[in-house]
Amino acid sequence: MQASINILGQCSFRKDDQLGQTRELLPANRPLLLCTYLATQESWVSRDVLLTLFWPDDTESKARNKLRQLLHITKKEIYAEFIEIEESRLKLNLNSDFQAFQAAFEAGDWSTALEHYKDELLVGQSAKNMPNYQDWLELTRHELSDMWREASINHAQNLAEQKHYTSANRYLKALLKKDLLAEDVLHLYLGYCMKAGQRKEGLEIAEQFKTMLMQELQMEPLTQTTELIEELRALKEVDTPKTLEEVDSSVVPTLASESLKEQATETKPTQNEPTQNEPTQNEPTENTAQPSQEKQEKQEKNVLKLPSYHSSFIGRDLELIELS
Numbered sequence: 001m002q003a004s005i006n007i008l009g010q011c012s013f014r015k016d017d018q019l020g021q022t023r024e025l026l027p028a029n030r031p032l033l034l035c036t037y038l039a040t041q042e043s044w045v046s047r048d049v050l051l052t053l054f055w056p057d058d059t060e061s062k063a064r065n066k067l068r069q070l071l072h073i074t075k076k077e078i079y080a081e082f083i084e085i086e087e088s089r090l091k092l093n094l095n096s097d098f099q100a101f102q103a104a105f106e107a108g109d110w111s112t113a114l115e116h117y118k119d120e121l122l123v124g125q126s127a128k129n130m131p132n133y134q135d136w137l138e139l140t141r142h143e144l145s146d147m148w149r150e151a152s153i154n155h156a157q158n159l160a161e162q163k164h165y166t167s168a169n170r171y172l173k174a175l176l177k178k179d180l181l182a183e184d185v186l187h188l189y190l191g192y193c194m195k196a197g198q199r200k201e202g203l204e205i206a207e208q209f210k211t212m213l214m215q216e217l218q219m220e221p222l223t224q225t226t227e228l229i230e231e232l233r234a235l236k237e238v239d240t241p242k243t244l245e246e247v248d249s250s251v252v253p254t255l256a257s258e259s260l261k262e263q264a265t266e267t268k269p270t271q272n273e274p275t276q277n278e279p280t281q282n283e284p285t286e287n288t289a290q291p292s293q294e295k296q297e298k299q300e301k302n303v304l305k306l307p308s309y310h311s312s313f314i315g316r317d318l319e320l321i322e323l324s
Contacts, residue, residue, distance in 0.1 A: 101144070203233060
């Protein structure tokens with residue numbers, strides 16, 4: 001049987017066994033706070049650490065009694081069987097999205113890391129009546145947020161290198177949603193908007209940034225930011241088909257080369273010899289002449305199966321092929 005717990009975002013427990021896969025949302029309670037702390041630690045956790053974390057103002061004997069009561073209540077939870085308890089320490093033998101996120105981040109696997117980071121640790125929950133636990137929770141959330149920010153920027157830049165500017169901006173926009181005043185992220189976002197022809201969307205975010213910057217800090221944007229905004233404002237809006245934006249750039253040259261090969265193997269008609277269409281099921285077998293240029297354009301569209309127009313950034317190689 002395989003089991004795991006999700007604590008980044010909506011907390012849940014998942015178990016895979018012979019009966020299939022089950023997923024259960026976890027209630028916000030003290031057993032979950034205990035399980036979460038154990039899930040974020042790499043090894044055993046001493047009882048003394050838990051006493052300080054949960055009941056710092058109680059006497060040792062009173063705090064130990066409360067810990068025993070907490071462990072007794074925790075036995076009713078679905079993940080209880082995965083908590084290993086010894087006389088002086090505890091450990092959680094359960095995989096978590098927290099561990100998976102950290103492992104992917106350390107390996108530089110930005111895409112996988114972002115898949116595991118759904119939201120902040122224990123989103124929507126707090127431990128205000130336990131100040132030490134609340135301090136630990138806020139510190140851990142801050143560290144995870146910094147990691148998520150770094151992973152998002154790196155992944156966006158990797159996508160941009162492959163000319164997937166719209167996809168890259170999805171991750172940057174998520175960062176700006178959390179912190180609109182992150183001017184370094186805004187620079188990347190506006191730059192990719194220009195390359196993707198997303199003038200309107202880029203200017204909307206820029207205006208929101210300028211408004212918030214003035215309202216909260218009474219400041220004007222940096223010179224570099226102003227120049228990017230003006231450069232974006234000077235562009236014309238480009239309606240790039242979404243499917244075309246997501247085409248892998250490595251696929252397009254392959255399609256183009258196949259089109260050229262097919263054109264090269266055709267029998268070129270002489271100046272005085274008309275080109276005849278092949279008879280089809282719904283077409284008479286009479287010889288019907290078509291201009292060679294019209295036939296060539298029709299064949300290219302059938303082979304490439306792409307829109308008849310291209311943006312100024314994606315499909316440029318195909319336009320050059322057609323012109324040649």
